[in-house]
Amino acid sequence: MVIRRLVGRWQGVVLSLIGLIATIWLGLTGQLALYIHPRYFVFTVIMAVIAGVLALAAFALAPTAKDEHGHNDGDGHEHDGDAHARNDGHGSRWGWLWPLGSVLTIVAAVVALLILPPSTLTTATVAQRDLNGSASALTLKAPALPGKGDYSAFTVRDWASLLRSGAGQDFFADKTATVTGFISADKTDPNVFFVTRFVVTCCAVDAQPIGVPVYHPGWQNEFKTDSWVTLTSSFRANPNPASREAIVLIPHTINPTAQPAQPYVY
Amino acid sequence: MTLPAVDKRKQPEHGHRSPARAFTSKSAAGLAIGLAIVALFAVVRVLAPSTPETLGLPNAARDFATLSISVVVESLPFVFLGIVLSIAVQVWLPEGMLLRRLPRSPVLRRLVLSLLGMLLPVCECGNVPLARGLVVKGLTVAESMTFLFAAPILNPVTIVTTAQAFGWNNGILVSRVLGGFFIANLVGWIYSRHPRPGELLTARFQETCNVADHDGGAAGKVRRSVQMFSQETRAMMPALFIGAGMAGLIQVAVSREVLVALGSNPVWSVLALMLLAFVVAICSNVDAFFILSFGATFMPGGIVAFLVFGPMIDVKMLALMRTTFTAKTLLQLSLLVALCAAVLGLAVNYGH
Numbered sequence A: 001m002v003i004r005r006l007v008g009r010w011q012g013v014v015l016s017l018i019g020l021i022a023t024i025w026l027g028l029t030g031q032l033a034l035y036i037h038p039r040y041f042v043f044t045v046i047m048a049v050i051a052g053v054l055a056l057a058a059f060a061l062a063p064t065a066k067d068e069h070g071h072n073d074g075d076g077h078e079h080d081g082d083a084h085a086r087n088d089g090h091g092s093r094w095g096w097l098w099p100l101g102s103v104l105t106i107v108a109a110v111v112a113l114l115i116l117p118p119s120t121l122t123t124a125t126v127a128q129r130d131l132n133g134s135a136s137a138l139t140l141k142a143p144a145l146p147g148k149g150d151y152s153a154f155t156v157r158d159w160a161s162l163l164r165s166g167a168g169q170d171f172f173a174d175k176t177a178t179v180t181g182f183i184s185a186d187k188t189d190p191n192v193f194f195v196t197r198f199v200v201t202c203c204a205v206d207a208q209p210i211g212v213p214v215y216h217p218g219w220q221n222e223f224k225t226d227s228w229v230t231l232t233s234s235f236r237a238n239p240n241p242a243s244r245e246a247i248v249l250i251p252h253t254i255n256p257t258a259q260p261a262q263p264y265v266y
Numbered sequence B: 001m002t003l004p005a006v007d008k009r010k011q012p013e014h015g016h017r018s019p020a021r022a023f024t025s026k027s028a029a030g031l032a033i034g035l036a037i038v039a040l041f042a043v044v045r046v047l048a049p050s051t052p053e054t055l056g057l058p059n060a061a062r063d064f065a066t067l068s069i070s071v072v073v074e075s076l077p078f079v080f081l082g083i084v085l086s087i088a089v090q091v092w093l094p095e096g097m098l099l100r101r102l103p104r105s106p107v108l109r110r111l112v113l114s115l116l117g118m119l120l121p122v123c124e125c126g127n128v129p130l131a132r133g134l135v136v137k138g139l140t141v142a143e144s145m146t147f148l149f150a151a152p153i154l155n156p157v158t159i160v161t162t163a164q165a166f167g168w169n170n171g172i173l174v175s176r177v178l179g180g181f182f183i184a185n186l187v188g189w190i191y192s193r194h195p196r197p198g199e200l201l202t203a204r205f206q207e208t209c210n211v212a213d214h215d216g217g218a219a220g221k222v223r224r225s226v227q228m229f230s231q232e233t234r235a236m237m238p239a240l241f242i243g244a245g246m247a248g249l250i251q252v253a254v255s256r257e258v259l260v261a262l263g264s265n266p267v268w269s270v271l272a273l274m275l276l277a278f279v280v281a282i283c284s285n286v287d288a289f290f291i292l293s294f295g296a297t298f299m300p301g302g303i304v305a306f307l308v309f310g311p312m313i314d315v316k317m318l319a320l321m322r323t324t325f326t327a328k329t330l331l332q333l334s335l336l337v338a339l340c341a342a343v344l345g346l347a348v349n350y351g352h
Helices: A002-028 A038-061 A063-072 A076-088 A099-113 A123-130 A133-140 A158-165 B003-011 B019-047 B059-092 B105-116 B124-136 B139-151 B156-166 B167-192 B204-209 B218-253 B258-261 B265-282 B288-290 B300-312 B314-321 B327-351
Strands: A176-185 A192-199 A208-217 A228-237 A248-249 A252-254
Touching: A002 A038, A002 A099, A002 A252, A002 B019, A002 B059, A002 B218, A038 B139, A038 B218, A076 A099, A076 A248, A099 B059, A099 B218, A123 A176, A123 A192, A123 A208, A123 B059, A123 B167, A123 B218, A158 A176, A158 A208, A158 B105, A158 B204, A176 A208, A208 A228, A228 B059, A252 B019, B059 B124, B059 B218, B059 B314, B105 B139, B124 B139, B124 B204, B124 B218, B124 B314, B139 B167, B139 B300, B156 B167, B156 B258, B156 B288, B167 B300, B167 B327, B204 B218, B218 B265, B218 B314, B265 B327, B300 B327
Parallel strands: A208 A248
Antiparallel strands: A176 A192, A176 A228, A192 A208, A228 A248, A228 A252
């Protein structure tokens, strides 16, 4: 009964604290970008701070036992435990399920938000979401072609857009790309992997995988999927004409690299 | 901080101990407990392992966690904003300021309420606590539904992002705004005919509505604001966390290729995109950009159905609305809105 009342009253505030401490910590350590688009950073942190003040005030101004007695029909939420006891079969048989569920929610929130290390999405989601499948994650921001042929600032997204736009082999003949991304396998051609990034419009939930194909037979022996690499190479026709990717990068060297601070592209 | 006058009146049995002093020391103790919990959580977060590789979780489990966490981190500030607005409406706004100015005629009232979102550019998860606050203040259940369903679509941010994403192409923007407006008012009209609207609400929320709140004075208001914060977070937070977990789980489990494959058929594109909207539970402010990234594969009617259905009904919204409406009501609402959105989408597909 005591546990039920404690959980009943403080569940919301404690869950809020878990969420906002995780948010502020992610903000301070520069990892919010793993979950949401940078345009929300300021708003998210400000609301977390405001909610933090309110949550602490809720602890400071908690109604006392006497208060509860005083406005017994004034404070609707004091009845909650009882209301649920009534709803869930007169409190005896299944009444314990409610606080148990609440405690489990809190435990799950602590594990997910406070204990698990923050992480980007992985190749599991690439497989789930059809690489380069969403047309206009690519064409939406078709890159402006630089006048002097300086393509060094082009990202995975820019190159993937150009490849997708159907520019022919002539166009790519003299271009050199430097791209950074993580490795995901080509589902159809074992000699090809993709240098992959996720495009995020709002938060990680809507992430769309995009990638540039790289022809490198035996890459499986050198690299694991999900590991981050940087490579520089010119574009060539795919030596395997049956492959779905007609134009590929064929690099001499592939350098392993650390995951960048902003793993997603926008 | 002084004790609110009202409390003194209500508890004469405090007796010889000075109530004011008891109150101050108690709130200091409460604050200390709160700070201790904050410190504990912060220490856990800082000491926890910082590289994902250390735990050796399979990729699918990692992505499930990442997706669920991203729903929480994305929605949390909007839910807090909604709660703050709800507190403002319930406690700080002069009595009747908002509701008394509404027109008398029920139809006109709902029309005006569906435009309220123009003033409150909150995304749909923030609207739930606000709608609860408005019901406590005397809005009818049917009117709250109209507000809840119209506000995320008839909302300046949503309209601007939809216009940026689609412009005037295929009437997507117009269909979304007018369709959302129409469906919200239709739902409101249907439920305004309900003989006992109280039964649409959960027993728990009905009790909240029956609370008589007459504390006067600024100190009393601060106190009530804070209590309302813990009350609303208790209703919203478990729903948000559970909804986020479900959204993450479905994303990992349901392959998106299947949905996308259905996109070019006039009927299936509508149904598939409504299912997608239900599953991804994305904010109405940005869903236009999201669906634009699928744009080429889908027919415009499917996109309209996505943009109309998603802000009203999705996994996360159902969990949040369950705090207020009964399961039966939500089922009816979901079917009704789904039917309307499907009709709208099909009309767009076959109409042009």
